[in-house]
Amino acid sequence: MLQVAGPLKRSDVRQFELLFDLIPDIFFYIKGTTGRWVTCNIASLRLLSLTKRHEIFGAREESFFPPLIAEAIKQDDLNVIRNQVRIINKFELIADERGQLIWVVTNKLPILNKSGEALGLAGVTRILPESDALPGPLERFREVIAHIENNIALPIRVPDLAAMAGMSESHFRRRFKAAFGVSAQEFILRTRLLAASRIIANSADPFSVISLRCGFSDQSYFTRQFARFFGQSPKKYRLRWRSS
Structure with a gap:
């Protein structure tokens, strides 16, 4: 689990962005308490066919993925946030920037404040080429x-x-x-x-x-x-x- 001192601040988020923008083959993202997107790295923007980071803020999964995939991702996210569980090395199917399906491995951790309350989640996803x-x-x-x-x-x-x-x-x-x-x-x-x-x-x-x-x-x-x-x-x- 990831813990922060108080509410998730823009300065906290920016540190993650700077780090994961340097890793082109990893999709990094942060989502809020309802599972909506807060931010992501450049690789994730490319995956979702977006160009500016502000375009991702508040977005839902169904904006980017086929219905069954979007629903599965949403349920996983809410489980991580509400029940404070971790998802480790989950093998799953998503759609790439061309709308074609790809197999990936996903890891997600809840973000908690000092009181143990969930503020959202942070996740990383990696494409499996074969x-x-x-x-x-x-x-x-x-x-x-x-x-x-x-x-x-x-x-x-x-x-x-x-x-x-x-x-x-x-x-x-x-x-x-x-x-x-x-x-x-x-x-x-x-x-x-x-x-x-x-x-x-x-x-x-x-x-x-x-x-x-x-x-x-x-x-x-x-x-x-x-x-x-x-x-x-x-x-x-x-x-x-x-x-x-």
């Missing part, structure tokens, strides 16, 4: 994650993943959800959607072809899941990405 970079506690799942990423066009069964990890299926399901915050099935689905979003943004391929390449045998199901996660259809996603 599954080989999994942090220590998640290393046991490295082979599983690589298998999912390399076989998105094929059927992927949870019992097979459990065997790969050397666990019973029930134990694997529990440990996987504890490690990644989502079930193995949801993780597979999001990995497929991640791959699909990249193809949609960078090609003119028909959505029927993209859905098959990413493991969706039913295009209508693919469209529903894509809209559920991104808050817009594949067609609108492509148009928005191209217009930006």
Whole structure:
């Protein structure tokens, strides 16, 4: 936990900004008691497609991320602030400055005054370029994650993943959800959607072809899941990405 003498002052915040502005591959941020953004470093501004620090003040997650991701981040933030818990090395999915999904590792700590009252939180998030970079506690799942990423066009069964990890299926399901915050099935689905979003943004391929390449045998199901996660259809996603 981080402790300050009194209310969070601009001078306190500025010290963090100066430090983390020097680290281009780390996203640093401070949020207030309601989870709204207070400040961040330059790398975070770039991630959120902003140019000036004042633009972030008071912003909510839904201004930057797809609905399901925004809600998950918001719930984590409120848990850190209200219950004064720490989030350490959480593996999660966010959207980058192009609106495409990326895997990251996040750490968050509550900021408290001397009386122990929460003033907000401070967090750092780091991009994981590939599954080989999994942090220590998640290393046991490295082979599983690589298998999912390399076989998105094929059927992927949870019992097979459990065997790969050397666990019973029930134990694997529990440990996987504890490690990644989502079930193995949801993780597979999001990995497929991640791959699909990249193809949609960078090609003119028909959505029927993209859905098959990413493991969706039913295009209508693919469209529903894509809209559920991104808050817009594949067609609108492509148009928005191209217009930006």
